[in-house]
Amino acid sequence: MKTRFFLILSLCTVLTGFLLWMVWDHEQARSKGTELILDMEPVDPRSLFRGYYVIIRTPLNRIDTEDVPEHPSFKAGDKIFVSLALSKEKHDQTTEQTEEIEPNTLETEAILQTEQNLKVPIDTPNSDEQNKEKWVITALSKQMPTDAAMFIQGRISRESQINDNGSTYWVKYNIESYFADQANAKILENKIRDSKMRIILSVDKQGKAVIRGLEIDGTRLIDRL
Amino acid sequence: MRTPFYIKNLTADLDTWIKNGWVNEASRSKIIAHAQRQNSGPNAGGALAILGVVLLGFAAISFVASNWAGMDKLMRMGVLLVSLWTAYAVTALALWRNQMIYVHAFGLLGAALFGAAIMLIAQSFNIQAHYPGGVLIWAIGAFATALILRSNPVLILASLLSGLWLFMSIIGKIPDTTQYWLFPILALSLGFSASKFKSSATINVLAISTLLYIPSLFEQILGLSLFKISLFFPALSAIYVAVALIAFRGSKFIFGANIFVSWMAIFALLIGFFLQFVFNEANWTLPEDITKWLAIMTVLMLVIIGLLIWLIRGQLLKPPFAVAILIGSAMIAYSLFLRSLLGELPLQMLYGAVFFGISIALLIRGITGHKKSLLWIGGISFTAQALYVYFETFKDLLNTSLFFLVGGLLLLFLSLLALRLSKQITKEAQS
Numbered sequence: 001m002k003t004r005f006f007l008i009l010s011l012c013t014v015l016t017g018f019l020l021w022m023v024w025d026h027e028q029a030r031s032k033g034t035e036l037i038l039d040m041e042p043v044d045p046r047s048l049f050r051g052y053y054v055i056i057r058t059p060l061n062r063i064d065t066e067d068v069p070e071h072p073s074f075k076a077g078d079k080i081f082v083s084l085a086l087s088k089e090k091h092d093q094t095t096e097q098t099e100e101i102e103p104n105t106l107e108t109e110a111i112l113q114t115e116q117n118l119k120v121p122i123d124t125p126n127s128d129e130q131n132k133e134k135w136v137i138t139a140l141s142k143q144m145p146t147d148a149a150m151f152i153q154g155r156i157s158r159e160s161q162i163n164d165n166g167s168t169y170w171v172k173y174n175i176e177s178y179f180a181d182q183a184n185a186k187i188l189e190n191k192i193r194d195s196k197m198r199i200i201l202s203v204d205k206q207g208k209a210v211i212r213g214l215e216i217d218g219t220r221l222i223d224r225l
Numbered sequence: 226m227r228t229p230f231y232i233k234n235l236t237a238d239l240d241t242w243i244k245n246g247w248v249n250e251a252s253r254s255k256i257i258a259h260a261q262r263q264n265s266g267p268n269a270g271g272a273l274a275i276l277g278v279v280l281l282g283f284a285a286i287s288f289v290a291s292n293w294a295g296m297d298k299l300m301r302m303g304v305l306l307v308s309l310w311t312a313y314a315v316t317a318l319a320l321w322r323n324q325m326i327y328v329h330a331f332g333l334l335g336a337a338l339f340g341a342a343i344m345l346i347a348q349s350f351n352i353q354a355h356y357p358g359g360v361l362i363w364a365i366g367a368f369a370t371a372l373i374l375r376s377n378p379v380l381i382l383a384s385l386l387s388g389l390w391l392f393m394s395i396i397g398k399i400p401d402t403t404q405y406w407l408f409p410i411l412a413l414s415l416g417f418s419a420s421k422f423k424s425s426a427t428i429n430v431l432a433i434s435t436l437l438y439i440p441s442l443f444e445q446i447l448g449l450s451l452f453k454i455s456l457f458f459p460a461l462s463a464i465y466v467a468v469a470l471i472a473f474r475g476s477k478f479i480f481g482a483n484i485f486v487s488w489m490a491i492f493a494l495l496i497g498f499f500l501q502f503v504f505n506e507a508n509w510t511l512p513e514d515i516t517k518w519l520a521i522m523t524v525l526m527l528v529i530i531g532l533l534i535w536l537i538r539g540q541l542l543k544p545p546f547a548v549a550i551l552i553g554s555a556m557i558a559y560s561l562f563l564r565s566l567l568g569e570l571p572l573q574m575l576y577g578a579v580f581f582g583i584s585i586a587l588l589i590r591g592i593t594g595h596k597k598s599l600l601w602i603g604g605i606s607f608t609a610q611a612l613y614v615y616f617e618t619f620k621d622l623l624n625t626s627l628f629f630l631v632g633g634l635l636l637l638f639l640s641l642l643a644l645r646l647s648k649q650i651t652k653e654a655q656s
Contacts, residue, residue: 077400
């Protein structure tokens with residue numbers, strides 16, 4: 001009985017260690033990876049939320065191979081490495097804000113509506129035409145690329161349509177949902193619909209991406225511990 | 226102790242046995258005292274403790290959920306860790322004091338809280354959108370807890386979680402391949418522990434998980450979307466029959482093998498039953514790669530024949546029952562091919578007759594072998610088939626009536642034969 005007493009407490013220690021490791025590992029990935037900001041596409045205004053999750057869909061989730069030169073063929077479940085390059089695109093949207101706001105929760109509407117609620121005052125959004133960085137796909141591969149400046153790792157989803165005339169790959173990067181509590185859920189839904197929201201990712205050396213935060217109306221909202 | 230109902234029945238039986246001279250009068254009080262000391266299963270104290278812990282768990286979850294949005298991430302983490310440690314500390318204390326009821330109850334709570342912690346942390350920190358790996362870690366944590374505590378409730382939780390992980394890995398939008406090699410290892414480990422703890426519930430869960438594992442494994446091997454191909458299902462039925470026969474071979478010395486036999490038989494029959502609905506499909510035709518599927522069916526049938534011969538030689542199966550299994554399996558395996566040869570109605574009649582025959586064979590086997598599970602399976606399949614025939618096969622009431630008349634007379638004739646056979650055997654035994 002004594003042995004089992006100490007064993008069960010040791011097991012609890014191991015389980016606690018695992019939980020702490022989960023947080024530490026994720027925090028490392030978020031803080032040390034290369035930043036990648038992607039546009040978010042509206043999914044379906046009627047079913048944007050399942051519970052309190054925002055469904056994240058970016059242009060990288062659906063890849064039409066007609067747009068990509070020579071690539072291997074993939075099947076559902078295969079790993080895929082998507083090589084990316086920056087292209088400048090003129091865009092009639094607000095400038096990216098340089099000040100970061102670090103709320104404990106995403107009280108975005110309150111922050112954006114009234115300056116006195118903000119921890120850090122921000123500039124009024126600039127509506128002049130500005131350049132906006134955009135990532136384009138340059139190559140697809142089954143192995144980690146060695147010559148790409150930026151690449152992201154994903155898996156081919158079951159929804160992909162693969163045929164002789166060209167394929168449409170639906171790719172999952174394990175970043176396709178973002179938890180938002182009930183108060184913020186509706187706000188974020190509207191922002192996505194109005195194309196005012198982008199996702200900020202942190203990508204490690206293996207191409208694995210984690211969510212670092214959101215960019216709303218040019219204002220960066222970084223998730224903090 | 227045994228239930229009062231059992232004690233009452235035992236007392237009445239003892240009167241008969243003593244009267245017939247099979248049991249001494251002196252043994253009566255000892256037998257009844259022994260029965261009264263025996264455990265009849267879960268007692269009220271244990272059940273109430275488990276239920277109490279479940280309600281505590283819900284209370285904690287509701288409280289946390291109501292305040293969750295207002296907490297920052299570190300505070301959430303703190304709440305989860307404190308809850309986990311509280312549950313495990315109480316478990317350890319109960320273990321020290323040998324209060325096994327509370328060991329099982331709080332061990333179960335601790336194992337459940339570990340999983341809740343994984344999911345809530347993954348959610349709060351947006352760790353992963355699709356996280357079957359989290360469920361796997363949860364299952365392993367629960368399994369380790371069950372092993373240390375020697376707890377059946379926690380082992381059942383671990384087996385349920387392993388099934389959930391398998392389901393998420395197979396059905397999830399991001400296909401995974403880990404489960405194809407990891408699930409057998411996990412299932413064997415859980416099964417071995419279940420045999421030590423004598424946990425039938427765990428074996429039942431593992432059997433159901435295996436039902437899902439088998440077709441997904443073949444889908445992985447053959448690289449096809451097999452569930453979209455109707456010919457896959459007769460092949461799957463044959464695979465289930467083969468697995469049932471293998472499990473039956475081990476039923477004498479492996480705990481829970483009979484449970485596997487039952488589940489595989491049920492699903493093989495279920496597939497057989499639902500195949501009949503394909504016979505009615507006017508637009509259904511055989512696929513182009515019919516030769517490949519014929520070859521697969523034939524290989525499976527040869528495997529089944531080999532297993533049946535092995536069981537007959539081991540005197541575990543009587544030849545008539547083996548023949549019934551063979552005919553039934555062949556009928557299911559080749560039915561869709563026979564449809565184009567015989568036509569819809571002759572096939573339905575032949576198929577229906579064979580299906581009734583299998584159901585009756587299971588019923589007889591259940592009665593003679595004192596196996597309640599076979600009795601239930603046979604009875605339910607017979608009833609389901611009768612209902613199907615009533616609603617589907619015959620289009621007018623007169624023919625339906627004739628079918629049931631013939632069937633009823635046939636069964637009565639068979640029962641008379643069985644009665645005469647039984648009397649003959651008894652006479653021979655007495656002489």
